[in-house]
Amino acid sequence: MKDELRYIGQKLIANNLTLAEHIVHYEDKKYTKRIEDSGLPVTERIGHRAELFAYFGEALCGETEAVAEKVSNWGKRVAEIAIKYNVSLSDALRTVASYRTIIWDAFTEELEQRQFAAITMLDVSKIIDPLLDKVCGIIGETYEKHNKMLMDIAYTALEELSVPVVPIAEGIAVIPLVGDIDTHRAKLIMEKSLGEGSRLNLNSIILDVSGVPMIDTMVADKLFHIVTALQLTGIEAIVTGIRPEIAQTIVSLGVDFGSIKTQANMQQALKHLGFRQFQATK
Template sequence: MKEELKYIGQKIVENDLELAKKVVFQKDSILMKQIELSKLPIAERIKYRAILIRYFGEALYGNLDEIREKVICWGREAAQIAIRDNISLSSTLRGIYLYRTVIWDAFTEELNKREFAPITMLDVSKIIDPLLDLVCEIIGEEFEKHNQKLMEVAYTALEELSVPVVPIVKGIVVLPIVGAVDTHRAKLIMDISLHESVRLGVSYLILDVSGVPIIDTMVANQLFQVVKALQLTGVEVIITGIRPEIAQTVVKLGIHFGEIKTRATMMQALNELGITKS
């Protein structure tokens, strides 16, 4: 039985390039279109397909653990190529399954020529099918990692947009906060306000909290930390927009704003800084 597997494996390896040319996607118009627009020349793409086919052949008589590692590396590289060429995950996986058809056609031809025992087909399947599944698994994982990175980038950009530092005139900016403030967002507010204050040469920063639904002890403490950090850099902070109901809650909680300057509205703070409607 081992001799039969070795013979089939060697035949696959010897004809890897010819078999790779048979991995075609005419029936998948979407995948064909994506491949035509890809950056990898078709000749190079065929050579790359031949490498995987060769691994399948070597698996029938070589060290299977070593072949698995090679297949994993191939799957990762294939995923990166597909991602770079904007080929979707579904199209990529459909393409991988075509390798199974090509391998089985070659195997069936040899089976008929050599009159191998029927059980040989099962033995080949037990070796090659898990490798094909492994390739698909690795490609799926790489696409998932890529999508996760894209989501993280998008989320970071969205977070930064949620902390807009708006220049009014030279040296004066407004930072309106809308929505709940937790520890993570408070850190983001601090980082962006400090960075932008230095970049813009800010002297006064109006921190408007009229869009914050709840100011409890935790939120107040977070705002204090932001104000203190800005004051250490020479920026004077004015907090505006503390609504009456929130002011009552603040008093009941025993939260003291101390020496921090507060004003009822942003307009009032701007007027005090000499900015009025013309």
């Protein structure tokens, strides 16, 4: 049995390039066109495919443990290349699935001619299938990590936009807050306000919460910490936009806003900071 597996393994290694070139015959035309449109060079595709066939051959020759690491590295490398050329995950996995069929078709007739035992191909599958599963798993993991990285980048950009620091005059800026404030966002607000306050050399920051749907004990506590941190750096913090219904909720919860400077709206806050309304004379 080992001799038969070794024979098939040596055949795979010797004919790996030919087998790789035949993969295209097992692909539907739409899939082939998508791969071609991706810009991935044909020679590079065939080279990577031939490399995997050779690894399968080595595994059948008894080098299973060494091949497992090679296959893992191959899967990661090929997935990164596929991502680079914007090949979808489904298309990347579809190619891997065709290797088993190609090997079976390539050797079925020859096995019959050489009168190998029927169980031989079953043994071939027992060796190659786990390697194919490993490749698919690694490709999937690599795509998942890449997608998570893109999501993290997008989320970071979105977070930056969710806490805009808008300078409106020398030493004065406004942070209009829209949406719910949780622990993570409160930390971001503090970091952004302190960082921009120092960078812009601000004297006052207006925190406008008119777009915050709910201010409960937790949110009030976070605002208190933000205001306190700004005061410790010498920046006056004013909270504006607390709606009447929110004010009622704050009172009913027993939240102490006594140490926080508040103004009804932006106009009053600017007036408090020394701005005056001037009407143009005709």
